[in-house]
Amino acid sequence: MFIEPSLGRKKHPERKGQIEMICGSMFSGKTEELIRRLNRAKIARLKVEIFKPSIDKRYADDQVVSHNDARIRSTPVNFAEDILLLSGDSDVIGIDEVQFFDSQIISVVQKLAAQGKRVIMAGLDMDFRGKPFEPVPQLMAISEYVSKVHAICMKCGDLASFSFRLSNEEDKVLLGEKESYEARCRKCFYEDLS
Numbered sequence: 566m567f568i569e570p571s572l573g574r575k576k577h578p579e580r581k582g583q584i585e586m587i588c589g590s591m592f593s594g595k596t597e598e599l600i601r602r603l604n605r606a607k608i609a610r611l612k613v614e615i616f617k618p619s620i621d622k623r624y625a626d627d628q629v630v631s632h633n634d635a636r637i638r639s640t641p642v643n644f645a646e647d648i649l650l651l652s653g654d655s656d657v658i659g660i661d662e663v664q665f666f667d668s669q670i671i672s673v674v675q676k677l678a679a680q681g682k683r684v685i686m687a688g689l690d691m692d693f694r695g696k697p698f699e700p701v702p703q704l705m706a707i708s709e710y711v712s713k714v715h716a717i718c719m720k721c722g723d724l725a726s727f728s729f730r731l732s733n734e735e736d737k738v739l740l741g742e743k744e745s746y747e748a749r750c751r752k753c754f755y756e757d758l759s
């Protein structure tokens with residue numbers, strides 16, 4: 566479990582800002598971990614704002630929802646720049662499904678941290694072909710803390726780092742859940758990849 570080095574307390578005079586990335590395959594617990602950190606920040610009475618890309622309509626428009634139904638209120642936004650406009654005087658910013666944002670997200674996150682905010686993101690590090698899912702690799706590079714979490718391979722039960730697409734759809738972006746994707750380990754992913 567990730568132990569927060571600092572919660573960035575509101576009254577701390579020299580609040581520096583920091584960037585955290587939670588990455589991994591589908592079903593690896595990224596959203597659960599994001600919600601856990603955000604709830605702890607709320608317990609610390611910090612002002613928390615949460616965003617997700619508006620194309621992600623999973624389970625609810627105005628909530629981030631995990632595959633095991635943990636929920637937290639969130640604001641859907643169309644563009645990365647909207648996060649800057651809407652973050653106000655918050656102490657902590659949560660961003661889910663960060664892989665779906667445009668490349669502006671990198672400078673947005675840098676600016677938020679420069680304002681002294683703690684930015685916690687969750688997103689896929691690889692797409693259904695096992696290729697890096699931009700802009701996540703760049704966000705990992707600028708983060709102080711990167712947590713890679715793992716799912717369970719649906720073929721062999723080992724740890725999974727890959728998201729296997731069950732259909733022949735070629736578009737990079739294809740929203741879906743268990744009907745469309747399976748978490749797989751490296752061996753089980755590549756042996757069925759066409």
Ligand SMILES: Nc1ncnc2c1ncn2[C@@H]1O[C@H](COP(=O)(O)OP(=O)(O)O)[C@@H](O)[C@H]1O
Binds near residue numbers: 633717
């Ligand atoms: N193959 C799997 N491996 C691990 N957890 C799974 C798997 N399939 C479903 N789950 C469920 O998904 C939950 C994690 O959901 P979530 O945090 O939304 O993951 P992510 O955001 O990484 O897709 C787990 O706690 C578990 O209940």
Ligand SMILES: Cc1cn([C@H]2C[C@H](O)[C@@H](COP(=O)(O)O)O2)c(=O)[nH]c1=O
Binds near residue numbers: 694737739
């Ligand atoms: C691998 C892969 C996934 N997606 C989509 C499928 C889901 O809607 C999200 C990931 O959600 P999760 O919280 O990580 O489970 O992304 C995609 O569009 N393209 C892909 O290659």
Ligand SMILES: [Zn+2]
Binds near residue numbers: 718722749754
């Ligand atoms: Zn496997």
